[in-house]
Amino acid sequence: MAAPQYAILRFAKYKGPEISGIEAHNERTKEKYASNPDIDPSRTHLNFHLIKPERKYRAESEKQIAEAGCRTRSDSVRVVEALITATPEFFKGKKRAEIREFFNEALEFIKQNQAPETIISAVVHLDEKSPHMHLCFVPLTEDKRLCAKEILGNKKKLTQWQDKYWEHMVKKYPDLERGESASETGRDHIPTRVFKQMARLNKQHDKLAELLSDMKFTNYKERSAQIAAFLEKYIPDVAAMETQMKKYEKFFKTADGKQKALEKKNDELTAALEKSEKESTVKKLQEMRLHSDYERIKGILDRIPPEIIRAYTHRDSKTQEVHHYR
Incomplete structure (x- = not known):
């Protein structure tokens, strides 16, 4: 067919x-x-x-x-x-x-x-x-x-x-x-580009987490410099994502309450259901995952030692977004 x-x-x-x-x-x-x-x-x-x-x-x-x-x-x-x-x-x-x-x-x-x-x-x-x-x-x-x-x-x-x-x-x-x-789908349309932005941020998050996990006494200075340099792109990207998330704030306020019900519905979908209905449900789950991913990519900033944050702000004094997240 x-x-x-x-x-x-x-x-x-x-x-x-x-x-x-x-x-x-x-x-x-x-x-x-x-x-x-x-x-x-x-x-x-x-x-x-x-x-x-x-x-x-x-x-x-x-x-x-x-x-x-x-x-x-x-x-x-x-x-x-x-x-x-x-x-x-x-x-x-x-x-x-x-x-x-x-x-x-x-x-x-x-x-x-x-x-x-x-x-x-x-x-x-x-x-x-x-x-x-x-x-x-x-x-x-x-x-x-x-x-x-x-x-x-x-x-x-x-x-x-x-x-x-x-x-x-x-x-x-x-x-x-x-x-x-x-x-009809019960949601505002969140453009594909927002999901792509989040996918890129998730990769950046994982790289940052890797750098933080690999910090030792023997390589502290080197890793600190690498993390401070990495933040020059990561923090503005997180700030840009925050702008997107505010735009869809109304959706996310109701999303948490619906997530379990949607997950249950998704589990119960069978081959007898129309493909379009299944895709609609999966799409809703993806949108709610976007919100939890955002909290994750923002939250890692709390793990960064204060002296590295200072090194980052010293490298680029114009960047102010970091103070918003700490």
Whole structure:
């Protein structure tokens, strides 16, 4: 039996400084992407735009907001990103022209439901595991108000977005099935890149633990210098992860209470259950493990001798994050 092919549409809202981060990822403006090993730089030239940005994302959003005469607050959503794709099985055997046709069709769907002139960029990535499109727009309503909440709505409206997206795409691609919305899975979507960041931090944690465990009287000075140097990357990376974890704080507050029930449910899953349901449960468990991993990679800082911390801060006096964790 062939694996199901799902139409996938997800939204993310961005308010300020993080906009430049998603722009760097979407537009591939960085030379290296250590935090995302799935990016294959030798294939980046295959990426293509359906809509090219005329200026920086933040600058374009501020321009449109000003022209619309909208008032903003520091916590106003200025950019909405739609991630548009399908499960990998859908793209198997498809040529570049067929892939472009699929994303053009998806772009038409967005244009029918959001003013085309508000779209900042629509770029298709072919240099990762599965083709996908990042489409960013300024959340201006038809009557020129800045209101992402009205456009994306509550859980019910997000479900309607999923319905409409599938109904639009299935006309041309009848094998596509409707994907799950965040409201149906009972969770907000945590991007894959966050899990990749944590995987990298876990490796760094293990290396740091190895250095700490190997400290002896005979090599103390050498190991101290190595650990202080290692902290120059580790502590900023932990600080960056803290920013991500705060973003999903609401999810993690309810996660602990659900973990045992989900683990029990996962144990009881049988072959009779749909693969998609099993994957959804496993995904939830992965998200909760993310929280415990974060506590682990942060906690090791308490094992570092104070004199090594002082050596680290002396090496880079600008780094202040360490005081936050001790």
